[in-house]
Amino acid sequence: MSHTIGIRQAQKLKTRQAFLDAALRLLENQSLSSLGLREVTRAVGVAPTAFYRHFADLAELGVALVEETLGSLHGLVAEILADTGDSEVRIDRTVDLIARHVREQPAHFRFIARERHGGVGPVRAAIASQLHGFTEEVTAALAREPVSEGWSEEDLRMLAGVYVEHMVMTASAFLSAHESGEPGSPAEPDEEQIARTARDRLRLVSLGRRHWVARDPGHRPS
Numbered sequence: 001m002s003h004t005i006g007i008r009q010a011q012k013l014k015t016r017q018a019f020l021d022a023a024l025r026l027l028e029n030q031s032l033s034s035l036g037l038r039e040v041t042r043a044v045g046v047a048p049t050a051f052y053r054h055f056a057d058l059a060e061l062g063v064a065l066v067e068e069t070l071g072s073l074h075g076l077v078a079e080i081l082a083d084t085g086d087s088e089v090r091i092d093r094t095v096d097l098i099a100r101h102v103r104e105q106p107a108h109f110r111f112i113a114r115e116r117h118g119g120v121g122p123v124r125a126a127i128a129s130q131l132h133g134f135t136e137e138v139t140a141a142l143a144r145e146p147v148s149e150g151w152s153e154e155d156l157r158m159l160a161g162v163y164v165e166h167m168v169m170t171a172s173a174f175l176s177a178h179e180s181g182e183p184g185s186p187a188e189p190d191e192e193q194i195a196r197t198a199r200d201r202l203r204l205v206s207l208g209r210r211h212w213v214a215r216d217p218g219h220r221p222s
Contacts, residue, residue, distance in 0.1 A: 016054045018044045023061055024107050032062045033119035062123040069108040070130040081141035091202045095195050102174040109175050135160045155214050170198040
């Protein structure tokens, strides 16, 4: 009996993944808000009613795609953050991680780039939640470093947000280079140029961090 249940569960997971993969292919040139449920089920080769055994609607499928794209990165980012200080190793590993994942999963990151400010609210919220999670993880890692002594939690979170936004910006640059098909052209720099610029920007942020003077907590802009 348990063997039969195991087979059914495996088949269910396989079908669910087929929906995600089909949707991702269909989203190559359109937004999630314009995608039709029948398009997805036709691509998978099942009846429309089968979709609802796995997702309540296309928004829920979109949220699953967000988790598939960004959720797996948390463990890898945590490993990088385990390195102490603003070392060259940490900078290199961060940029290499972004480049590798964009290279291996361009469709996933294209989906994130399009839907981050797209028309499907739950998906926008899921992306924001994932990025917030990265920011909190970076904040916690920064707080453990000696150079952060005397920093307020607000300032640490601000700095963490700078790092996370830099990661997003770098991923977008790598994605554009991947899609251009013309490495090294004036319009689209190649991956190595993007990586070099990304590393230099991270070094600049790290240098500025060492000279940051926290503002007076009681001060409010006029």
